[in-house]
Amino acid sequence: MTRFSAWNVFWQGISGQEGWTRQWRDPEPKPHYDVVVVGGGLHGLATAYYLAKNHGVRNVAVLEKGWIGGGNAGRNTTIVRSNYTQPGNREFYEDSLKLWEELSHDLNYNVMFSQRSHITLLHSPGAVDAASRNYNTMRLTGNSDAEIWSLGQLKEAVPHLNYGADARFPIMGAAVHKRAGTARHDAVVWGYARAADQLGVDIIQNCEVTGILREGGKVTGLETSRGKISAGKLGLAVAGNTSRLWNMAGMSHLPIESHKLQAFVSEPLKPLLDQVVVFGMGGAHFYISQSDKGGMVFGGDLDWYKSYAQKGNLPIVQDVAEAAMSVLPCLGRVRLLRHWSGVVDMSMDGTHFISKTPLDNLYLNAGWNYGGFKATPAAGTYFADLIANDRPHQVIANHDLRRFERGIQLDERGAGPDPKLHG
Amino acid sequence: MIRIPCPFCGTRDHSEFAHGGDGSVTYPNLDAPMQDWHDAVFQRENICGVQVETWQHVNGCRMWILVERDTMTHEIHSVRPAHAGMAKALGAAS
Numbered sequence: 001m002t003r004f005s006a007w008n009v010f011w012q013g014i015s016g017q018e019g020w021t022r023q024w025r026d027p028e029p030k031p032h033y034d035v036v037v038v039g040g041g042l043h044g045l046a047t048a049y050y051l052a053k054n055h056g057v058r059n060v061a062v063l064e065k066g067w068i069g070g071g072n073a074g075r076n077t078t079i080v081r082s083n084y085t086q087p088g089n090r091e092f093y094e095d096s097l098k099l100w101e102e103l104s105h106d107l108n109y110n111v112m113f114s115q116r117s118h119i120t121l122l123h124s125p126g127a128v129d130a131a132s133r134n135y136n137t138m139r140l141t142g143n144s145d146a147e148i149w150s151l152g153q154l155k156e157a158v159p160h161l162n163y164g165a166d167a168r169f170p171i172m173g174a175a176v177h178k179r180a181g182t183a184r185h186d187a188v189v190w191g192y193a194r195a196a197d198q199l200g201v202d203i204i205q206n207c208e209v210t211g212i213l214r215e216g217g218k219v220t221g222l223e224t225s226r227g228k229i230s231a232g233k234l235g236l237a238v239a240g241n242t243s244r245l246w247n248m249a250g251m252s253h254l255p256i257e258s259h260k261l262q263a264f265v266s267e268p269l270k271p272l273l274d275q276v277v278v279f280g281m282g283g284a285h286f287y288i289s290q291s292d293k294g295g296m297v298f299g300g301d302l303d304w305y306k307s308y309a310q311k312g313n314l315p316i317v318q319d320v321a322e323a324a325m326s327v328l329p330c331l332g333r334v335r336l337l338r339h340w341s342g343v344v345d346m347s348m349d350g351t352h353f354i355s356k357t358p359l360d361n362l363y364l365n366a367g368w369n370y371g372g373f374k375a376t377p378a379a380g381t382y383f384a385d386l387i388a389n390d391r392p393h394q395v396i397a398n399h400d401l402r403r404f405e406r407g408i409q410l411d412e413r414g415a416g417p418d419p420k421l422h423g
Numbered sequence: 424m425i426r427i428p429c430p431f432c433g434t435r436d437h438s439e440f441a442h443g444g445d446g447s448v449t450y451p452n453l454d455a456p457m458q459d460w461h462d463a464v465f466q467r468e469n470i471c472g473v474q475v476e477t478w479q480h481v482n483g484c485r486m487w488i489l490v491e492r493d494t495m496t497h498e499i500h501s502v503r504p505a506h507a508g509m510a511k512a513l514g515a516a517s
């Protein structure tokens with residue numbers, strides 16, 4: 001495989017672009033792997049990459065029922081941030097952000113990580129107080145990237161928000177997290193796939209898992225649409241369909257419900273918005289950024305009822321359009337290019353699981369709610385560490401399936417045990 | 424839009440209703456073992472297919488109903504009042 005470098009781009013440019021090689025192989029599944037990861041999304045591919053890179057486990061397969069990056073990896077709004085306040089979450093997401101900062105170099109693949117600031121709009125004195133409390137918590141616990149902006153500062157940075165006297169939700173200020181930003185989601189998928197493949201990982205697409213094989217309390221392999229595969233260890237990273245794989249392993253019940261989340265992109269525009277802007281007020285929820293192609297990428301709330309269907313409902317399209325108009329009225333005549341929906345694991349406290357399971361050799365990565373994209377590098381790192389060493393790293397000590405039994409909920413919103421409320 | 428036949432009001436758009444959650448969950452007695460409460464509050468079967476759910480007709484009669492719905496196709500198989508006694512007192516179809 002050809003390494004990307006300035007010299008290589010130049011050389012290929014003057015020699016007809018014929019020296020590039022395939023980015024990753026398309027291997028037939030082998031009968032046995034030391035580790036099989038189910039799910040060729042961001043977390044599955046990252047896990048395989050870090051297993052090979054950090055732990056020297058190279059006899060690894062990633063199984064994907066469709067094509068890699070075709071699920072939620074290709075359906076998110078690509079926001080990366082680490083403004084969390086709960087112990088465990090803040091360390092985890094700060095680790096993730098630090099890995100994002102080096103990711104393009106690490107993978108030798110430009111993931112187009114753009115640290116353009118994450119600006120949360122504040123619309124009431126209570127919202128300013130709550131944001132100040134959260135951002136002070138961040139500063140006191142080691143994440144100094146947390147600022148509260150006055151209205152004047154905000155107007156200077158983002159001049160075209162709705163500051164009008166007749167605004168439905170007048171803006172009072174903003175909470176700003178400057179190292180946050182966006183990345184090119186497909187590039188992250190391809191970068192991890194290419195880097196993992198280079199270390200010997202087999203990426204097997206069009207391979208649907210149809211059964212999980214057990215010997216008593218131990219997982220031994222899988223039945224797939226491409227034959228039986230024996231596995232030393234098995235990791236599941238199949239957000240949206242976690243409960244279905246869980247059932248295949250002969251178990252039932254998880255602290256997870258599958259819900260669907262929509263996202264939208266407009267026609268490409270000239271540069272308009274240089275930050276990620278987030279609006280949350282009462283029942284409304286809206287987040288927007290501009291992609292490098294110029295499309296306005298935005299989203300809002302869940303569809304409000306449990307669902308496995310990868311299609312969004314129209315009332316949410318209306319809600320999101322209303323929120324867009326209340327924040328950025330200049331979008332009023334912009335045409336929507338596409339909208340889509342992904343099935344997400346909503347967990348009981350809004351925090352994920354990177355966990356051992358009741359079965360030996362079976363490990364679970366699930367429950368990412370709205371936030372799986374930004375977690376990718378840390379999720380891969382800590383899930384690989386869990387699989388390789390069969391014990392959780394201290395950072396993910398409370399990210400296990402049994403935390404509720406110990407009385408622990410990592411509930412950033414304080415919304416309580418109702419999955420649909422953890423937006 | 425999902426159309427839900429409310430037993431009290433007739434068929435309405437789902438946007439008039441609020442989705443409650445898994446209707447098969449029953450809470451144990453207050454003095455039940457902690458594990459029973461843990462399971463009732465935190466553990467879900469998360470069925471892909473037909474499941475019973477609670478919905479509330481918040482922008483209508485405000486009654487809670489039990490809806491048998493397919494979570495993949497969104498097809499509704501049956502709807503009944505969550506509190507049968509209340510329905511009987513009000514003379515609604517159950």
